[in-house]
Amino acid sequence: MSWHASVLTLFPEMFPGPLGQSLAGRALRDGRWSIDSLDIRSFATDRHRTVDDTPFGGGAGMVMRPDVLDAALAAALAAGPASDRAAPDGAAREPAAPAPRPAVYLTPRGRRLDQAMVRDFAAGPGLVLLCGRYEGIDERVIEARGLAEVSIGDYVLSGGEPAALVLLDACVRLLPGVMGAAESGIEESFSDGLLEYPHYTRPADWQGRAVPPVLLSGHHAEVARWRQAEAERITRERRPDLWAQHVANAGRDRAPSA
Ligand code: 6GU
Structure with a gap:
């Protein structure tokens, strides 16, 4: 069903x-x-x-x-x-x-x-x-x-x-099999309580606006670090309410009450 x-x-x-x-x-x-x-x-x-x-x-x-x-x-x-x-009265289903x-x-x-x-x-x-x-x-x-x-x-x-x-x-969109791997919600906004980092595609230079160089560097760990920092900056600037919640959650993860 x-x-x-x-x-x-x-x-x-x-x-x-x-x-x-x-x-x-x-x-x-x-x-x-x-x-x-x-x-x-x-x-x-x-x-x-x-x-x-x-x-x-x-x-x-x-x-x-x-x-x-x-x-x-x-x-x-x-x-x-x-x-x-x-269920019918008293009947076990x-x-x-x-x-x-x-x-x-x-x-x-x-x-x-x-x-x-x-x-x-x-x-x-x-x-x-x-x-x-x-x-x-x-x-x-x-x-x-x-x-x-x-x-x-x-x-x-x-x-x-x-x-x-x-x-x-x-x-x-959250039902099993609805989102493909590409749009899978694992990394998306709100899954970690942060707004999304900025996205870029070709051309690498458009109307004199360059893509952040780290995204062209091929250093996956640095790309991940940059995206995390941008997600945090944007959340802090735009949604102090979400940011406060995120900080509180991170604090709880680091210091479990055991
Ligand atoms: Cl659920 N219904 C109506 N009529 N107006 C709304 C709403 C719902 N949520 C925000 N505004």
């Missing part, structure tokens, strides 16, 4: 969208992951297929209804891998079923997405992603379904769909 994403949205035609291209697209065609998108509106029960209503307490905008969202979540979990379904997919609500008030979260999600069986519209969703469905709330950064999107695409892209 490969990694599976179910996306609940009012705009199901937005998926897989850009994830049907390039690295993620090839992996999708190769069966390394799969995706389905469910139209939340198809779970409305009234003649007008209403998915939202006015907020109790008053105020601007509309709130997505908990009953409609709960039905959509139930359908996603039922349609997904068998492991998403509850065999072999032991893997964990059910986490259900994530994409919202600017959620926990900020970072590479550690991405690694955890990619290591699991997949995701159920709820994309909200309007001013938000009824709080009770978040509680009842134990939704994890995730944000992709401190700015406001008009809906969760672009955030879902971002989260899925970040996960899919």
Whole structure:
């Protein structure tokens, strides 16, 4: 059973969208992951297929209804891998079923997405992603379904769909066999908590700008040292927050608490 994403949205035609291209697209065609998108509106029960209503307490905008969202979540979990379904009461499953997919609500008030979260999600069986519209969703469905709330950064999107695409892209590239040796994440940014060093290719001199000579020297150890120093300089200059974290981690590695 490969990694599976179910996306609940009012705009199901937005998926897989850009994830049907390039690295993620090839992996999708190769069966390394799969995706389905469910139209939340198809779970409305009234003649007008209403998915939202006015907020109790008053105020601007509309709130997505908990009953409609709960039905959509139930359908996603039922349609997904068998492991998403509850075991029959008291019945032992065999072999032991893997964990059910986490259900994530994409919202600017959620926990900020970072590479550690991405690694955890990619290591699991997949995701159920709820994309909200309007001013938000009824709080009770978040509680009842134990939704994890995730944000992709401190700015406001008009809906969760672009955030879902971002989260899925970040996960899919980490799945086994998706990245080739060339783009393998072993050396990449954030694997060691540092931003990437600068890259150069031909021509060695371009518009009077020379490539740093050490990169033409053929001394692999010196090249590695230069790249490490540049990664550290750039991180220190641009992201003091990441730099402080990196320094703290390095200190811990040198002085284990044993
Ligand atoms: Cl996850 N959703 C929306 N609507 N806006 C956001 C976001 C998510 N993350 C940052 N801004």
